[in-house]
Amino acid sequence: MPFICENVECRAVLARGQVRSSHEDEGWYFYCPDCxxxxxxxxxxxxxxxxxxxxxxxxxxxxxxIATARPLEDGRYAAQLRVQRALGTKGTYAVEEHWEQLGVFPDAQEAIAHAKSMAIDLLERKA
Ligand SMILES: [Zn+2]
Structure with a gap:
């Protein structure tokens, strides 16, 4: 089994001989040679x-x-969402999808929570 870089924008497939694994207090890890x-x-x-x-x-x-809340002029917040879907092979990740306004909320936390739940629905639906 090769290792696969977890960076969504990289996703390099690495033969075990290509990476140098190291150990420290928190455990084992390797640095992706590409990114x-x-x-x-x-x-x-x-x-x-x-x-x-x-x-x-x-x-x-x-x-x-990436779920964010954009402050509006009237003191409320618009929920915004950007999603990059990771695909399984190197160099391929879906085009970023984004929504500027998913609803307006009285506070930022609510707006972000709404955007996140939208993301979960979305990823489950298309999975
Ligand atoms: Zn990488």
């Missing part, structure tokens, strides 16, 4: 035995979701 993103690794070897590194399982691909 320098730090990728976590997990040692699944038996205690005392040889180290066996795998990438921690992700429930899904690392989609990039």
């Amino acid at each position: 320098k993103t730090r990728n976590e690794l997990k040692d699944i070897g038996v205690p005392g035995g040889p180290v066996e590194l795998v990438q921690p399982e992700r429930s899904d691909l690392p989609h990039k979701i």
Whole structure:
């Protein structure tokens, strides 16, 4: 199994020989040679035995979701959302989709929460 860079904009597929895994207090990791993103690794070897590194399982691909609240002139906030869908292979991620106004809310937290729930619906629907 090769490693796959977790950076949505990179997603490099790396043979194990291409990466240098390192260990520190927080655990194992490697830096992607293409984009320098730090990728976590997990040692699944038996205690005392040889180290066996795998990438921690992700429930899904690392989609990039940016939920924001834009202040309006009347003191309320418009929920905004940008989504980049991660695809499984190098160099391919879907075109960014974005929504300027998903509704208007009295406070910023509510607007962001609304945008996030929209994102979850959206990703589930198209998955
Ligand atoms: Zn990378």
